[in-house]
Amino acid sequence: MMGRMTQAATVYGCIEAGGTKFVLGLVASDARILARTRIATAQPAETGAAAIGWLRTAVAEHGRFAAIGIATFGPAEVLHASPRWGFMADTPKPGWSGADIAGPYARAFGVPIGFDTDVNAAAVAERRWGAAQGAENAVYITVGTGIGGGAVINGAPVHGLGHPEMGHVPVARHAEDRFGGVCPFHGDCLEGLASGPAIERRWGKSLSELPRDHPGHGIIAHYLAQLCIMLTGIAAPSRIVIGGGVSQTPGLIDAVRRETRRLSGGYFAGDPMDIIVPPGLGENSGLLGAFALARDAERG
Numbered sequence: 520m521m522g523r524m525t526q527a528a529t530v531y532g533c534i535e536a537g538g539t540k541f542v543l544g545l546v547a548s549d550a551r552i553l554a555r556t557r558i559a560t561a562q563p564a565e566t567g568a569a570a571i572g573w574l575r576t577a578v579a580e581h582g583r584f585a586a587i588g589i590a591t592f593g594p595a596e597v598l599h600a601s602p603r604w605g606f607m608a609d610t611p612k613p614g615w616s617g618a619d620i621a622g623p624y625a626r627a628f629g630v631p632i633g634f635d636t637d638v639n640a641a642a643v644a645e646r647r648w649g650a651a652q653g654a655e656n657a658v659y660i661t662v663g664t665g666i667g668g669g670a671v672i673n674g675a676p677v678h679g680l681g682h683p684e685m686g687h688v689p690v691a692r693h694a695e696d697r698f699g700g701v702c703p704f705h706g707d708c709l710e711g712l713a714s715g716p717a718i719e720r721r722w723g724k725s726l727s728e729l730p731r732d733h734p735g736h737g738i739i740a741h742y743l744a745q746l747c748i749m750l751t752g753i754a755a756p757s758r759i760v761i762g763g764g765v766s767q768t769p770g771l772i773d774a775v776r777r778e779t780r781r782l783s784g785g786y787f788a789g790d791p792m793d794i795i796v797p798p799g800l801g802e803n804s805g806l807l808g809a810f811a812l813a814r815d816a817e818r819g
């Protein structure tokens with residue numbers, strides 16, 4: 520029932536800003552998703568206007584905003600001290616380089632805005648409510664159109680000279696892989712070899728469409744396992760959450776666990792079988808990531 524009680528409720532505007540779609544949600548303080556929709560990503564001004572329009576209508580029905588969280592695709596300026604905070608950085612996506620992402624929402628609604636990468640936000644949400652609960656250090660990796668990763672270290676999302684870019688790291692070649700890679704910057708970096716487009720270009724199909732005995736499964740697991748070992752060696756996370764479209768290929772997470780265990784030679788603390796996990800929040804990692812950013816922005 521939508522009555523006066525609900526009219527007075529405090530809600531959070533949540534935006535998962537992706538390169539192909541924006542997922543918008545209205546989330547209650549107890550993390551219930553009250554309303555959600557998705558819109559196709561067009562040019563920045565047009566997409567922002569459509570998102571603001573939906574949020575305005577939704578909030579009029581459900582309550583008032585306490586804060587808004589934006590979990591965005593990258594690269595983006597996430598450092599609070601920067602005059603370009605809330606803007607996109609240089610991106611190959613036409614029209615989006617230097618676009619003001621957060622500003623239009625701040626002007627439209629006049630509430631605190633949280634802004635971070637989609638993967639940093641997902642790492643925060645998975646640690647707060649999902650598969651990485653209780654982890655002092657946790658990483659969230661997405662394997663889909665691209666490969667990206669965010670991290671929470673000692674309880675806080677990682678910002679440094681920008682934000683982590685875990686997909687663009689060099690990896691050792693699988694002996695049977697002769698593919699040149701698709702990264703426009705590096706060719707055969709991890710993203711160049713193991714992202715969805717790399718898989719489609721190399722084998723003409725998505726990983727889940729390939730037969731179960733196709734060598735592609737082992738090759739992709741080999742590359743993703745190397746990232747897991749790098750992360751383990753550098754940040755000792757107690758959970759590495761792997762999400763994104765490619766990660767939903769049946770058997771892939773298990774193959775990455777086994778390959779990580781094999782390549783690590785028993786050297787590191789912890790068992791990859793326990794450390795490497797699918798998202799506990801499922802497809803809501805992104806939207807609840809935006810919610811986590813909104814909550815943190817509200818607290819200042």
Ligand code: ZN
Nearest residue numbers: 687702705708
């Ligand atoms: Zn690259």
